[in-house]
Amino acid sequence: MSMSPPPGWYPDPSQTAAERWWDGSAWTEHRRAPAPQGAAAQPGSGPVPVPPGPGFAAHGPGFSTTAVQPLPARTGGRRAKAVALGVAGAVLVASIVTGFLVLQDDDGDPTAGPAPTTSAPPAPSPTTAEPTASPSPTEDPGTLVDQLNGITLPVPDGWEKAEHTVGDETALQTPGTYDCPGDPGLCRHGKITSQTATGTDERSPKKLATADIEDAADAAYDHDALDRKPFGGITRHEQVRSGTVAVAGRGGYYVRWRVYTKDGPGGYVQSLAFPSSTGSEAMVVVRFQLDAGAGAPPLSDIEKVVDGIRPVGDSATGGGVGSSVGPTP
Incomplete structure (x- = not known):
């Protein structure tokens, strides 16, 4: 699929020791020293643009680029299966204990009323919740x-x-x-x-x-x-x-x-x-x-x-x- 790299700072094709701003369709005249690891690559807030890899040939205006889609990251695997089996086992044990207590009172009389039960703790979620983005400061209207x-x-x-x-x-x-x-x-x-x-x-x-x-x-x-x-x-x-x-x-x-x-x-x-x-x-x-x-x-x-x-x-x-x-x- 042919597409253009998103706006961001990329290695300057004309200056190997600098980065240059690509506005999504053409190079601008903005250049800077390469940003340190973790620094924002685009002025203002927002995600850090990923520099063009082997799939992008950022040649500047007038050139098409081909995006190579990476394979999706493995989100499950053996660790996820182990967590799921452990959770299932804990729920099964809690169910057996609860059933036994329902059938007996403190003296072991099977005709007595049900004993108080304790709910099993909720199973941990296998996924991590998305962090809530902090609200951006209000821009000065003046x-x-x-x-x-x-x-x-x-x-x-x-x-x-x-x-x-x-x-x-x-x-x-x-x-x-x-x-x-x-x-x-x-x-x-x-x-x-x-x-x-x-x-x-x-x-x-x-x-x-x-x-x-x-x-x-x-x-x-x-x-x-x-x-x-x-x-x-x-x-x-x-x-x-x-x-x-x-x-x-x-x-x-x-x-x-x-x-x-x-x-x-x-x-x-x-x-x-x-x-x-x-x-x-x-x-x-x-x-x-x-x-x-x-x-x-x-x-x-x-x-x-x-x-x-x-x-x-x-x-x-x-x-x-x-x-x-x-x-x-």
Whole structure:
């Protein structure tokens, strides 16, 4: 049977001394040193993925793999039979003793009433009960966790966490929708996404953000995944801001455009790039989309989110424009 390995950390085919994250269909740019025995292989809670064995050839995107099903483990055997025979013998002896006491009283008179009996202890179960999973701690409603990239994003007032996302991205969005002014569909006044930069080896935050901003603008205001134009397409744009910024204690770079559309008031898009503080420090891209019309959130929400990005488990390391960080490539 042809199938793809499940998402998890596997030996990196291009770096023998590292593990690389497989998202179920393609390699991401996340790498790390091999995890110690017993360590979690996937960010967050959940079972540890088993690395591909002889049955899996994890070559990466575009290759099929063949799963070889292992023989089922023997759960019975001689030990189980011995336990079953012992239990049966104990039950038989208890039944004989109980019957004898029923037929006699303390003086051995067979006509006397039945003597009190003691129930035989219940036979031990041959199986082991499944351990009860401990409930996971309640997630902070004011924080969005991006486990894969090792960061958290604050949820500004008037925003919510998106329940449905694409691929490995995490997202914030404004609640409620409205009819798109262009092609039929539903639009939102704002959206923020966080994901790993894939398909590139670029390590410069400035070059990465500068290259990403056009794609971010097209995805937000020109055409969607179904090739519809919710805003009638982009007519023009202008760059309004750009520069270095500290993000979760790392040096990053951002570019912001004001986008004008054929239908509707258009809006603002921003691409923010910085290295992750976990694993192989893969590059992370956070995209911002805010409408320019009535009902849209304030532009200051962009700065609130950037300033509030933190490494997972480190609430003290922040960022923002003007913060002290190392040079940005």
